[in-house]
Amino acid sequence: xxxxxxxxxxxxxxxxxxxxxxxxxxxxxxxxxxxxxxxxxxxxxxxxxxxxxxxxxxxxxxxxxxxxxxxxxxxxxxxxxxxxxxxxxxxxxxxxxxxxxxxxxxxxxxxxxxxxxxxxxxxxxxxxxxxxxxxxxxxxxxxxxxxxxxxxxxxxxxxxxxxxxxxxxxxxxxxxxxxxxxxxxxxxxxxxxxxxxxxxxxxxxxxxxxxxxxxxxxxxxxxxxxxxxxxxxxxxxxxxxxxxxxxxxxxxxxxxxxxxxxxxxxxxxxxxxxxxxxxxxxxxxxxxxxxxxxxxxxxxxxxxxxxxxxxxxxxxxxxxxxxxxxxxxxxxxxxxxxxxxxxxxxxxxxxxxxxxxxxxxxxxxxxxxxxxxxxxxxxxxxxxxxxxxxxxxxxxxxxxxxxxxxxxxxxxxxxxxxxxxxxxxxxxxxxxxxxxxxxxxxxxxxxxxxxxxxxxxxxxxxxxxxxxxxxxxxxxxxxxxxxxxxxxxxxxxxxxxxxxxxxxxxxxxxxxxxxxxxxxxxxxxxxxxxxxxxxxxxxxxxxxxxxxxxxxxxxxxxxxxxxxxxxxxxxxxxxxxxxxxxxxxxxxxxxxxxxxxxxxxxxxxxxxxxxxxxxxxxxxxxxxxxxxxxxxxxxxxxxxxxxxxx
Amino acid sequence: xxxxxxxxxxxxxxxxxxxxxxxxxxxxxxxxxxxxxxxxxxxxxxxxxxxxxxxxxxxxxxxxxxxxxxxxxxxxxxxxxxxxxxxxxxxxxxxxxxxxxxxxxxxxxxxxxxxxxxxxxxxxxxxxxxxxxxxxxxxxx
Numbered sequence: 001x002x003x004x005x006x007x008x009x010x011x012x013x014x015x016x017x018x019x020x021x022x023x024x025x026x027x028x029x030x031x032x033x034x035x036x037x038x039x040x041x042x043x044x045x046x047x048x049x050x051x052x053x054x055x056x057x058x059x060x061x062x063x064x065x066x067x068x069x070x071x072x073x074x075x076x077x078x079x080x081x082x083x084x085x086x087x088x089x090x091x092x093x094x095x096x097x098x099x100x101x102x103x104x105x106x107x108x109x110x111x112x113x114x115x116x117x118x119x120x121x122x123x124x125x126x127x128x129x130x131x132x133x134x135x136x137x138x139x140x141x142x143x144x145x146x147x148x149x150x151x152x153x154x155x156x157x158x159x160x161x162x163x164x165x166x167x168x169x170x171x172x173x174x175x176x177x178x179x180x181x182x183x184x185x186x187x188x189x190x191x192x193x194x195x196x197x198x199x200x201x202x203x204x205x206x207x208x209x210x211x212x213x214x215x216x217x218x219x220x221x222x223x224x225x226x227x228x229x230x231x232x233x234x235x236x237x238x239x240x241x242x243x244x245x246x247x248x249x250x251x252x253x254x255x256x257x258x259x260x261x262x263x264x265x266x267x268x269x270x271x272x273x274x275x276x277x278x279x280x281x282x283x284x285x286x287x288x289x290x291x292x293x294x295x296x297x298x299x300x301x302x303x304x305x306x307x308x309x310x311x312x313x314x315x316x317x318x319x320x321x322x323x324x325x326x327x328x329x330x331x332x333x334x335x336x337x338x339x340x341x342x343x344x345x346x347x348x349x350x351x352x353x354x355x356x357x358x359x360x361x362x363x364x365x366x367x368x369x370x371x372x373x374x375x376x377x378x379x380x381x382x383x384x385x386x387x388x389x390x391x392x393x394x395x396x397x398x399x400x401x402x403x404x405x406x407x408x409x410x411x412x413x414x415x416x417x418x419x420x421x422x423x424x425x426x427x428x429x430x431x432x433x434x435x436x437x438x439x440x441x442x443x444x445x446x447x448x449x450x451x452x453x454x455x456x457x458x459x460x461x462x463x464x465x466x467x468x469x470x471x472x473x474x475x476x477x478x479x480x481x482x483x484x485x486x487x488x489x490x491x492x493x494x495x496x497x498x499x500x501x502x503x504x505x506x507x508x509x510x511x512x513x514x515x516x517x518x519x520x521x522x523x524x525x526x527x528x529x530x531x532x533x534x535x536x537x538x539x540x541x542x543x544x545x546x547x548x549x550x551x552x553x554x555x556x557x558x559x560x561x562x563x564x565x566x567x568x569x570x571x572x573x574x575x576x577x578x579x580x581x582x583x584x585x586x587x588x589x590x591x592x593x594x595x596x597x598x599x600x601x602x603x604x605x606x607x608x609x610x611x612x613x614x615x616x617x618x619x620x621x622x623x624x625x626x627x628x629x630x631x632x633x634x635x636x637x638x639x640x641x642x643x644x645x646x
Numbered sequence: 647x648x649x650x651x652x653x654x655x656x657x658x659x660x661x662x663x664x665x666x667x668x669x670x671x672x673x674x675x676x677x678x679x680x681x682x683x684x685x686x687x688x689x690x691x692x693x694x695x696x697x698x699x700x701x702x703x704x705x706x707x708x709x710x711x712x713x714x715x716x717x718x719x720x721x722x723x724x725x726x727x728x729x730x731x732x733x734x735x736x737x738x739x740x741x742x743x744x745x746x747x748x749x750x751x752x753x754x755x756x757x758x759x760x761x762x763x764x765x766x767x768x769x770x771x772x773x774x775x776x777x778x779x780x781x782x783x784x785x786x787x
Contacts, residue, residue: 273739359671561772563741
């Protein structure tokens, strides 16, 4: 069975190369057909892998290493991509999937452009498959099949993490198609409004799942790891943040290209960079050249192959870019104080912020080049990334009202006054009345400023209640994305500056206090699950008249000989009370248990804010599909580029 | 505005932003970068100043892990050299932390030459070895 899958993957490789060759020879129907067939072959190959996991076929090396008969079915299936080889198979599947989707959906009225896009996508799929088949094949058999597998790392046996990789890969690899569109546009020397309109939809199709995928990973880290935090500025996290930042910059720049024809070269560069950063991320995560708290066992030789791929595709794209960029036309003139200027500012900030993350992430490597072993952590990012982004967030509500070409600045003083007012109110709140830290107050102010700004902007456009509901989906998308960002900022700043934690050391019957709650250890019991056994504590929380029980666990998974911490969280509306169970210890004949207790105010807003942002992206995508239908019924979608001196 | 003036504007704003960011990065690195030491390094160059944030790494010496009152744990970090680093940590130890396992700890040395760890590298996978420890021999514990 698995041999059939292996064979299908080889067929998919051949079909990808065929799509690449026919595509670059401008044969649209052939390239489309090869793309679709290639995806079908890869889908079959992937299904044989899933099937091997479902049946616990221990003659397959990958299943032996990452599965176990006692594992619940959902984690048997998720185990397929919960490891290096399987996740690379998923990378290939998504890459070919986007090619097939492009073959079906992409209708721009310019067949040569479409063919070249599919061609570039085919070559990249071929590259990914070559990597899969040569250095990280998931299809290998084992000579003497064991009776039992070594099981999936128990930390990954979690619903959020079952769906985290597929979404993340839809995002990372989704940018491969954006890359292909940019490459095809550059080959043709045509990066114009029509190109931007097409590409924006695909960029959004990658951005939305990437956003949700990062959110799920962060949420998993929050409740599964027992460290109380949701972002650690770890290389693995930064690897996902960099393509996200570049993707966000791209969405803001490509709007200008779509509406005005300006920033064409810059948009094409970002479109290329987004996928380069995705591969760079894969390289950093898989090669193990950086020490990461989220790292799993790694193999440096695979890293080298990824680096090689990055250099080949990134280098080719940048070369193409260098040749073609001078001949691409710009849009009509604009002044610095205009929507173009504002979006240029947005892009500068996002780009510089990405560079600071990149520097911080690669810093250990650079230091080692200079002969020192050094690293930077959260304090570095708080000093660089945070203030740079804060700059953009403060400006956002003001500049989003600016018009194309030249802004009307008559209300600027009102905006400055409004911002000062919001800040003063929350600085006062922060210092005194509500007993929250100054930074929490300022962060709350900034978040409210963003949510208020987003609301004000859509109201300014609609002017009446009736028209509010008739605003284009695209405007709603922008409003939701910016409001979601505000909600996120409120959650992030308040949680980071006002959370606190406490280590408890209790015997059964003893109590401690945390944030006004009284925590009493009622009992600790031994329990057993499908493939684990555990100590489960029951801690009674009381505050005023209310009372609840939290049951954190320390699990042990015998199949992987590994303990895990299962946290317990009580949501009190405005804050989480978060408990992790630690060691059992005997001190002077007394049995005592260690707990880590956290008070995390408004932490839910972090995740909800990000989801609202993703929802905004979905709205924006709806507007595109609607627009395409309308355009299709009247004229072909080849919008004429605006003729203008650059 | 003429295209050239506009370009000049954009470039100068970009340049100012980049320079500010670069200064910020240099400042942040200077203030927050953590040097990494193995016991062998400390034997050679002596301890860093008390209170300075650094990282240390090596293996948890077998037989050195002690549980004290108030959730404190103590252990020694060794790497086969003559020096062993006494470490104190308060809180829950990471799931994969045990005697004989590799460890990378962030924290500071006290006047009494005890390393107070504020963070222990918690890995997700038995087989993962942090890059700092890859050249060390686990047999030294």
